Amino acid sequence: MPGVVWIALAIVVTIALVLGLGASRLRTLSRRVGSFSCNARASGQDAWTAGIAQYAVGRIEWWRCWSLSPRPARTWYREQLELVGREPFDDDGPGHYLVRCRYEGLDFELDLAAGDYFGLASWLEAAPPGRRDLVL
Template identity: 85%
Template sequence: MPGVVWVALAIVAAIALVLGVGASRARTLSRRVGSFACSARAAGTESWTAGIAQYAVGRIDWWRVWSLSPRPARTWYRERLELIGREEFDDDGPAHYLVRCRYDGGDIELDLASGDYFGLASWLEAAPPGRQDLVI
């Protein structure tokens, strides 16, 4: 019986450690300069994946909130990302936009706070000369 207790305690400790590392990772990502909350999904699907995006030189790196991976789950390069539409969500909270994007011929949807959307649009518009087709 005492062996079972130790095994149970070890399992509880391992779960607590994984949850602690995951929460610490999410907090660290959200505090980086240029990071913003950004849920994403493939266009036409129902389920959102909560994430944190961060501006980098010529790209946006996107991490899933609840993951232990040290690498971003997605990377969207500025020259291949295009905003194709947006609409405001109908809710009573702060303004949020459903933003439709096209990346390498595939459509994705992002859930962004209004300030984050305008930051993304500005970042795309600030592309090098010759790329005025990125924002509608």
């Protein structure tokens, strides 16, 4: 019977450790300069994946919220990212936009707060000369 207690204790400690690491990762990502909440899904899908995006030099890196990965799940380079449409999106409350994007020929959607959308649009418009066609 004492072996079962140690196994149960090991499982509890492991679960607590994983939850602690996940919470620490999420807090670190959300506090970085240039980070913003950004839910994503493939076009035509119903389920959203919660995430946090961050501006980097010439790209946006996007991490899933509920993951332990130290690397971003997606990286979108400014030269290849296009905003092809937007509309008010009240699923998350007023002041959100459903933003339709295209990257390397693949369509996807982002759920962004209004301020985050305007920041993204400004970031794309600030592209080097000759790349001002990226924003709708």
